[in-house]
Amino acid sequence: MTSEWWRTATIYQIYPRSFADANGDGMGDLAGITAHLADLQELGIDAIWLSPFYTSPQRDAGYDVADYCDVDPLFGTLADFDAMLAEAHARGIRVIVDLVPNHSSDEHEWFQAALAAAPGSAERARYLFRDGRGPAGDEPPNNWESVFGGPAWTRIAEADGTPGQWYLHLFDSSQPDFDWTNEEVREEFRRILRFWLDRGVDGFRVDVAHGMIKADGLPDYTPPAEGGSMGGAGGVAGDAGDAAGVALEPEISDEGDGAPYWGQDGVHEIYRDWRTLLDEYAGERILAAEAWVDPLPRVAKWVRPDEMHQAFNFAYLETPWNAAALRTVVDASLEAFGAVGAPSTWVLSNHDVVRHATRLALTEANPQGHGLGARSKGLPEYAAGVRRARAATAFMLALPGSSYLYQGEELGLPEVIDLPDEARQDPTWFRTDRERYGRDGCRVPLPWNADAANYGFGETGTPWLPQPELWGTLARDAQRGDPDSTLELYRAALRLRREHALGAGRLEWTELDGVDDPSVLAFRNGDVLVVANTGSDAVALPAGELLLASGPLDAGALPGDTTAWIAA
Ligand code: GLC
Numbered sequence: 001m002t003s004e005w006w007r008t009a010t011i012y013q014i015y016p017r018s019f020a021d022a023n024g025d026g027m028g029d030l031a032g033i034t035a036h037l038a039d040l041q042e043l044g045i046d047a048i049w050l051s052p053f054y055t056s057p058q059r060d061a062g063y064d065v066a067d068y069c070d071v072d073p074l075f076g077t078l079a080d081f082d083a084m085l086a087e088a089h090a091r092g093i094r095v096i097v098d099l100v101p102n103h104s105s106d107e108h109e110w111f112q113a114a115l116a117a118a119p120g121s122a123e124r125a126r127y128l129f130r131d132g133r134g135p136a137g138d139e140p141p142n143n144w145e146s147v148f149g150g151p152a153w154t155r156i157a158e159a160d161g162t163p164g165q166w167y168l169h170l171f172d173s174s175q176p177d178f179d180w181t182n183e184e185v186r187e188e189f190r191r192i193l194r195f196w197l198d199r200g201v202d203g204f205r206v207d208v209a210h211g212m213i214k215a216d217g218l219p220d221y222t223p224p225a226e227g228g229s230m231g232g233a234g235g236v237a238g239d240a241g242d243a244a245g246v247a248l249e250p251e252i253s254d255e256g257d258g259a260p261y262w263g264q265d266g267v268h269e270i271y272r273d274w275r276t277l278l279d280e281y282a283g284e285r286i287l288a289a290e291a292w293v294d295p296l297p298r299v300a301k302w303v304r305p306d307e308m309h310q311a312f313n314f315a316y317l318e319t320p321w322n323a324a325a326l327r328t329v330v331d332a333s334l335e336a337f338g339a340v341g342a343p344s345t346w347v348l349s350n351h352d353v354v355r356h357a358t359r360l361a362l363t364e365a366n367p368q369g370h371g372l373g374a375r376s377k378g379l380p381e382y383a384a385g386v387r388r389a390r391a392a393t394a395f396m397l398a399l400p401g402s403s404y405l406y407q408g409e410e411l412g413l414p415e416v417i418d419l420p421d422e423a424r425q426d427p428t429w430f431r432t433d434r435e436r437y438g439r440d441g442c443r444v445p446l447p448w449n450a451d452a453a454n455y456g457f458g459e460t461g462t463p464w465l466p467q468p469e470l471w472g473t474l475a476r477d478a479q480r481g482d483p484d485s486t487l488e489l490y491r492a493a494l495r496l497r498r499e500h501a502l503g504a505g506r507l508e509w510t511e512l513d514g515v516d517d518p519s520v521l522a523f524r525n526g527d528v529l530v531v532a533n534t535g536s537d538a539v540a541l542p543a544g545e546l547l548l549a550s551g552p553l554d555a556g557a558l559p560g561d562t563t564a565w566i567a568a
Contacts, residue, residue, distance in 0.1 A: 006203070006286045006309050006402060007343040008503025009046040010494060011096065013406045015351045016053045016075055017061060018445040018465070021458025023076075028445065028457070030076040034084040036448070037091050039476065043410060043487075044494035047094035049205045049288070051351055053081070057107050059174040060427055061351075061443070063098075063207060064105035068192045085200055094202035096288065101189055101270075102208040103175040111176050115156060119165050126185055127176045128168035130218070141166050143220045144261065147369070148172055149431035168218075170211055170261060172427040180212040180270065193277055203278075203286035203309070206271075209302060210291035213267045215260030223259065263293040271307040286310065288345075296336035303342035310402060311337075313345045317353065318368065321360045321388050321561075323521040323534045327509065330399065334507065337401075346396045348389075349406035355442045357382075357389035358415035369428065371437030372417050379417060382470065386412040387551055387561045390489055391532060394550040394563035395521075397493045398530040400505045405490075408446050411474045412486030415441040416465075423466055440465055447471035450478040489550060496547055496565065500528050515539050519560070529568035536560035544568060 020032030030053060040048065053075040055067035062072070071078050088095050104111055110126050117123035119131070130141035132155060140153035147170055154173040158164035168177045178185045193204070271287065278285045287308035293299055294315070302311040319329045333344040348356040354372055364378030372379065389412065396403055419440055426438025445463040448456030454463050455471045472478070479485035497503060505525040512522050512531065519535025528547065533539055538557040545567040551559065558564050 003284070005046065005094070005284060008400075008501075009094075009402045010044070010397070010497070010503075011047045011049055011288075011402065011404050012040060012043070012045040013049045013051065013350060013404060015051045015407055015443060017051075018443050018457075018463075019407055020446065020448065020456075021454075021461060021463070024458050024460035025074070026458060026461035026464050027074050029074065030071065030080040030084050032458070034080070034087050037084075037087050037093065040093060041091045042491070044491055044498065045093065045405065047096055047202065048088065049096040049404070050098060052098045052100060056105055057174065059105070060172050061425070063100055064103075064107075064172065064175050065100050066105040066107040066109075068100075068104075069195045082199065089200070095200075096203040096205055096286070097196055097201050098207060099189075099192070099204040100207040101178065101180075102211045103169060103171060103177045106174045106176055114167075114176075116159060118159070122184075124165070125182055126179060128179050128214070128218075129165045130168070132166050136163075137165075138163065141168075142218050143222065144168070144170075144218075145223075146171060146173075146431065148428045149436065168214075170208070172431065174427075177214075178212070180266075186270070186273070190273075190277060193274060197278070197281050197285060201285070202283065203288065205288045205290065206308070207290055209271070209289035209308070209311075210263045210267065210293050211261055212270060213264040215264055219260050221258065221260050263291070263298065268301065268304075268307060271302065275306055275308070288312065296332050297339070300336040300340045300342065303337060304340045310343065310345050312347055312350075312404065314347075316396075317347050317350075321392055321534050323519050323532070326395070326532070326534070327521055330507070334400075344399070344401040345404060346399050346401060347404040347406075348392060348396060349409050349442065350404070351406065351443055352439050353442065355389075355406075355409065355413060355415045356392060357386045357409070357412055358417075360388045360392055361385040369436070369439070371426070371428070371439055371441055372415050373437040373441070374418065376417065376437070382414055384561075385414055386486065390486060390550040391534075391561050391563040393490070394493055394548060394565070395530065395532045397497050398502050398523075398525055398528060398563075398565060400503060400507055400525060402503065406442075410487055410490040411447065411476060411479060413444075413446075413474060414470070416444045416468055417441060418468065419444075419465060425465070444468070444471075447475035448477065450475040484552075489548075492548055493565075496528075500526055502526065502528060512539070512542060520558075524568055527568055529566045530563065531558055531566065532563040533558045533560050542566060 017028050019028040020036050021028050022031035052062035054065045055070045055072045056062045056064050085095050113123040131137050133139040140151050144152040146152045153166040155166045156164045169175050289302040289308045289311040291302050296315050299311050302308050316329050319325050337344040361380035361384050362378045424440050426440050428436050428438030444465045445457040450472050455475050457463050479487035502525050508524045510522050520533050520539050522531045538554045538559045541558050548565040551562045
C-alpha cells in the first residue's frame with residue numbers, strides 16, 4: 001500500500017445505525033456494512049470511518065460509550081467487527097474507528113463506581129465532580145451551558161440519598177466528561193487505542209478533540225453569541241453572512257478563542273503521546289481530529305508533525321456556495337495546513353450537520369446544529385438543492401488533499417425535513433424543549449433498492465427513523481448505470497481524481513479568457529482545469545476534452561450551479 005495514504009485519501013463516513021440492517025431489527029449493524037463493502041469498493045473510496053458501534057445506551061446515538069472495547073449487541077459482536085475489517089482490507093479499503101475520549105456514558109462502569117463512591121475519592125477523580133455553589137450547594141459549580149442546550153452540570157444524590165456533588169457534561173447529562181489531568185484516564189485510553197490497533201484498525205477519528213482539557217478553576221464563561229454549534233463554529237470570519245447561497249449562520253466566529261473548555265493548550269500533549277503510540281505500529285495508522293476551533297491556523301495546531309495526521313476542515317464545510325468565499329477558504333486552508341506540513345481535508349456533510357444537498361441552497365441562515373423541520377424557513381426545492389450539491393462536490397473532489405464523504409451524499413440525499421415529532425431522537429431536540437430540531441434529518445436510514453421493503457435498508461423491522469418516499473427514486477439500484485445520476489457522478493469523479501492524481505496535486509487559480517463573472521471560479525490541478533459556476537448565467541467553457549460535468553451543459557456553455565473538469 002502506498003506511503004502516506006492519508007494525504008490524498010477519500011474517506012467515506014459510515015453511520016452504522018443508518019447504513020444497512022442485516023438482522024432486520026430496524027437498526028443498521030456491522031454485518032450490514034460487510035454485506036455492502038462491494039458497493040463502496042465500486043464507488044471508489046479509499047477508507048471508511050465508522051461512527052461508534054460500541055456498547056452504549058444510545059442516548060446520543062452511540063457517542064455515549066459504556067464499554068470502549070466491545071460492540072453493542074445492536075450492531076453485532078467483536079467477531080462481526082473482525083469479519084467486517086477483514087473484508088474491507090481484502091477489498092483495499094482501510095478502516096478508521098471513532099474514539100470518544102472527552103466523555104463516557106453514565107452507564108460506564110467508572111461512572112457507576114464514581115456515583116457509589118464518596119466525594120474526593122479516586123473513583124470521582126476520573127470525572128469532573130465539584131461541589132455546587134450557594135449556601136446549600138444547590139447551584140451549579142459554574143455557568144457553562146451544554147452544547148445540546150441547558151446547563152452543563154447535573155447534580156447527583158450521594159449514596160445516602162442526600163443531594164450531593166455536581167458533574168460536568170459538555171453534552172448530554174448521560175455523557176459525563178472525563179478529567180484528563182488524571183493519569184489513570186490517560187492510561188486507560190492508551191489501553192483502548194492498543195485494543196483496536198491490535199485488532200488491525202487503520203486509525204481513529206477523535207471525537208471532540210478540542211474539549212478534553214478545561215481551564216484551571218473552571219471559570220465562568222458566557223459565549224459571545226447565541227450557542228447551538230457542535231461545540232464552536234469554524235468558518236472564515238465574515239465570509240458567510242449575506243453571500244448568495246446562505247449555508248449556515250457562522251454564529252460564533254471566536255468562541256474557540258475564549259471558551260475555557262475548547263482548544264486549551266493542554267490537549268496537544270495528549271495527542272503527542274498518542275502519536276508516539278501509533279507510530280509503534282506498522283501500516284501508517286492515523287489520527288483525525290474533530291476540533292471545532294477557529295480560525296484555520298488554530299485548527300492546524302492539531303496536525304503539527306508530532307500530533308495528528310488530519311483535522312476536519314469545518315471552515316470549508318461552513319462556507320456558502322459563493323466563488324469569493326470558496327476561494328478565500330481554500331487558500332486559507334492550503335496555507336494553514338501547509339504551514340505545518342499537513343494535507344488539507346475537505347468535507348461537506350457529516351452526521352452532525354444539515355446535508356449539503358439541502359444546506360447549500362437554503363435562502364435563510366440556519367444555525368449550525370439546530371437542524372431543519374416544519375418551522376424552518378428558506379428551504380430549497382430538491383432539484384435546486386441537489387444541483388448545487390453536485391457542483392459543490394465536483395469542486396471539492398478536484399482539490400488537493402483528503403476528502404471526507406458522508407454516507408448517502410453519493411445518492412444526492414437531502415436533509416429529511418418532515419420527520420414526525422415523535423420520531424425525533426437527537427438529545428438536542430429534548431434538551432431545548434423541541435426548539436432545535438437537531439441532527440436526525442441527516443441520519444435517516446439509506447435506500448439501497450427502490451422496490452424492496454424499507455428501500456432495502458433491512459428486509460424486516462421498522463427503520464429507526466422513517467424514510468421518505470423520495471428514497472424510492474434515490475435508491476442506489478435506481479441510480480446505478482444511469483450516467484446522469486448522482487451516484488455515477490461520484491463514481492466518475494473518484495475514478496478521475498485517482499487517474500489524474502488530483503489528491504496529490506497542486507492548485508493554481510486561473511482566469512478564463514473572455515469570462516468576467518465574479519461567480520465563476522477556475523483552477524488548474526495538474527492536467528485538469530476545474531471551472532465552477534456559482535452564479536446563474538451560463539459562461540463559455542474553454543476548449544478541451546470534457547472529463548466531468550456535474551450537470552448538463554447548455555450548448556457547450558457552463559450553466560449556473562454547475563462544475564466542469566476539462567483536460568488542460
Ligand atoms: C461529536 C459528534 C456528535 C456527538 C458529540 C458528543 O461532535 O460528532 O455526534 O453528539 O461529539 O459526543
